[in-house]
Amino acid sequence: MARWGHIGAVVTVGLATFLFPPAPVRAEPAYIPLVRDYVEKQVRPMVETPLVLKAIAEQNAKFGNVSEMDMRVLDETYRSEVDQHQLHMVTLLLDKSVSHYLKARQDTSQGVILEFFVTDSHGLNVGQSTVTADYWQGDEEKYLRTFANSSREIFIDRAERNESTQNLETQASFVVMDEENRPIGVAIVTIAIDAL
Numbered sequence: 001m002a003r004w005g006h007i008g009a010v011v012t013v014g015l016a017t018f019l020f021p022p023a024p025v026r027a028e029p030a031y032i033p034l035v036r037d038y039v040e041k042q043v044r045p046m047v048e049t050p051l052v053l054k055a056i057a058e059q060n061a062k063f064g065n066v067s068e069m070d071m072r073v074l075d076e077t078y079r080s081e082v083d084q085h086q087l088h089m090v091t092l093l094l095d096k097s098v099s100h101y102l103k104a105r106q107d108t109s110q111g112v113i114l115e116f117f118v119t120d121s122h123g124l125n126v127g128q129s130t131v132t133a134d135y136w137q138g139d140e141e142k143y144l145r146t147f148a149n150s151s152r153e154i155f156i157d158r159a160e161r162n163e164s165t166q167n168l169e170t171q172a173s174f175v176v177m178d179e180e181n182r183p184i185g186v187a188i189v190t191i192a193i194d195a196l
Helices: 001-017 032-048 051-062 069-084 088-094 097-107
Strands: 113-119 123-126 168-177 183-192
Touching: 032 113, 032 168, 032 183, 051 097, 051 113, 051 123, 051 183, 069 088, 069 183, 088 097, 088 123, 097 113, 113 168, 123 183
Parallel strands: none
Antiparallel strands: 113 123, 113 183, 168 183
């Protein structure tokens, strides 16, 4: 009787496999390894500099106990200023030495880097090369899939065609570590895939 039970189980598993074959393993899009390699070899060294690490550490100290409500208010204020072209917060950010540094790195990337910014441990922008759409990244995948997830992997988002430039673009993000290998923020870079 036990033997027939075993045969029945094997037949059931075999039938289930036939009726519901395992999903094929999807190969990652061709741009993913190119972007990952560029970020690892070019972008990460740009971020792991005393200037960037110090700017992030200083903002972490400044906003150590900031509440989520305060972060949302800051983000809404920033977005409102961008929408109304009254760029008070943006100007303060772009005037920081870390932002000048990121802009210079973008300018020397031969069109590969379209946007370059770093956040603190909460996902609030510390420095940025251009005007970003928002100030707080803490509720977005670029932060949730890296810092909030304690991941050391580079998160590469889905590629999209920019309607105005017709560039095929993706955004890559990774956790920024300090000199003692502690996570302190996130680096985010928008890449023109066609320029790689």
